[in-house]
Amino acid sequence: MSPAMVGAAAEASNDESQFQKGVKHLCEKAISRVPGKYILPVHERPGRAAIGNDAARVDEGRKLMSLPMVDFAELRSSSDRPRALKSLAEACEQYGFFQVVNHGIPEEVIGGMIDASTRFFGQPYEERARYMSSDMTSPVRYGTSFNQSKDKVFCWRDFLKITCEPMPQVLPHWPSSPPDMRNVVALYAKETKCLFLKIMEAILESLGLPLPATGRGSVCEDGGIMTQFEEGSQLMVSNFYPPCPEPELTLGMPPHSDYGFLTLLLQDRVPGLQILHGDNWVTVKPIPGSFVVNVGDHLEIFSNGRYKSVLHRVLVNSTESRISVATLHSLPKECTVSPAPELVDEANPRRYMDTDFASFLAYISSCEPKKKNFLESRKLPS
Numbered sequence: 001m002s003p004a005m006v007g008a009a010a011e012a013s014n015d016e017s018q019f020q021k022g023v024k025h026l027c028e029k030a031i032s033r034v035p036g037k038y039i040l041p042v043h044e045r046p047g048r049a050a051i052g053n054d055a056a057r058v059d060e061g062r063k064l065m066s067l068p069m070v071d072f073a074e075l076r077s078s079s080d081r082p083r084a085l086k087s088l089a090e091a092c093e094q095y096g097f098f099q100v101v102n103h104g105i106p107e108e109v110i111g112g113m114i115d116a117s118t119r120f121f122g123q124p125y126e127e128r129a130r131y132m133s134s135d136m137t138s139p140v141r142y143g144t145s146f147n148q149s150k151d152k153v154f155c156w157r158d159f160l161k162i163t164c165e166p167m168p169q170v171l172p173h174w175p176s177s178p179p180d181m182r183n184v185v186a187l188y189a190k191e192t193k194c195l196f197l198k199i200m201e202a203i204l205e206s207l208g209l210p211l212p213a214t215g216r217g218s219v220c221e222d223g224g225i226m227t228q229f230e231e232g233s234q235l236m237v238s239n240f241y242p243p244c245p246e247p248e249l250t251l252g253m254p255p256h257s258d259y260g261f262l263t264l265l266l267q268d269r270v271p272g273l274q275i276l277h278g279d280n281w282v283t284v285k286p287i288p289g290s291f292v293v294n295v296g297d298h299l300e301i302f303s304n305g306r307y308k309s310v311l312h313r314v315l316v317n318s319t320e321s322r323i324s325v326a327t328l329h330s331l332p333k334e335c336t337v338s339p340a341p342e343l344v345d346e347a348n349p350r351r352y353m354d355t356d357f358a359s360f361l362a363y364i365s366s367c368e369p370k371k372k373n374f375l376e377s378r379k380l381p382s
């Protein structure tokens with residue numbers, strides 16, 4: 001190799017290690033162009049739909065869409081509940097997404113979680129890097145992109161993933177800085193878990209599955225499914241998307257679906273989340289204090305395909321950073337998910353094979369978890 005080549009190779013590998021430190025770190029040296037590492041192939045770029053691009057004002061993706069609304073005040077009222085359950089079912093069938101209002105989680109808990117995440121990402125790199133790990137089973141993982149050890153093109157996101165259960169065992173591993181982080185996360189995890197359970201009850205009812213549920217054969221054999229959800233897995237992901245000089249060339253997150261039953265997503269007031277509705281990417285209008293809830297792969301399987309785990313992605317913009325906090329809920333990791341027997345009959349044959357968390361981990365470790373690959377791999381031939 002010529003000395004010049006050695007120099008170029010060394011520079012390239014240095015660059016690689018820069019990218020491994022995350023987007024926030026990269027942006028600390030004022031940059032005016034997006035480095036090649038983040039530039040998507042032309043057909044995968046958000047293009048004119050990117051927020052913050054003036055040419056996009058007339059573009060479809062630029063219009064903010066209000067998701068179907070699920071009002072907990074209605075779900076709590078016995079006279080309004082049937083109508084609210086019907087809208088919930090329609091939202092899960094047609095959008096895979098809905099917006100929850102009047103959920104009862106105090107404003108301080110919600111504001112506190114966004115604030116603590118903002119302060120976590122605001123810390124010096126060395127403090128955040130204490131939690132960097134490539135071990136998928138680690139209770140805390142700080143990282144960047146989607147899967148930084150596999151992605152060829154990086155996305156414009158840094159993240160903090162926190163396992164929330166069993167809380168007494170995992171809490172001592174959570175970030176100790178900012179000093180109130182553990183308390184804020186613990187409170188937020190408990191509140192979102194409670195809300196998840198209430199939404200799941202409504203979802204089971206909307207699917208025509210009677211409550212209280214006891215020993216449904218499709219999940220862990222002992223106890224009803226609600227008991228299993230109470231003991232189920234919960235992963236919290238705080239996402240940080242710094243402003244991006246060329247937002248039309250990259251994405252904060254590539255198109256993907258979420259693996260669990262439901263994801264409860266809190267976003268700040270900056271738009272960015274897009275869902276695939278029909279053939280169009282539509283940008284979700286943030287409603288402060290509410291939750292965006294989406295159907296995950298496990299619920300699509302459990303409902304035998306009636307409720308849809310829909311692809312979504314995240315746009316970045318040139319002026320403002322954005323923070324979101326997703327909590328992903330499912331059954332305990334050792335449980336198997338399969339279509340509910342009540343939803344399988346001659347007219348609706350079983351459409352998915354059984355799946356469990358171990359097979360999901362094995363899948364994402366072996367290939368890129370882009371798009372709906374994992375769910376596709378669980379589909380039975382029709």
Ligand SMILES: O=C(O)CCC(=O)C(=O)O
Pocket residue numbers: 237239253258265267272273312314323324326
């Ligand atoms: O930031 C967002 O709005 C979406 C994040 C997301 O899809 C995820 O964390 O799985």
Ligand SMILES: [Fe+2]
Pocket residue numbers: 256257258263312326
């Ligand atoms: Fe997601």
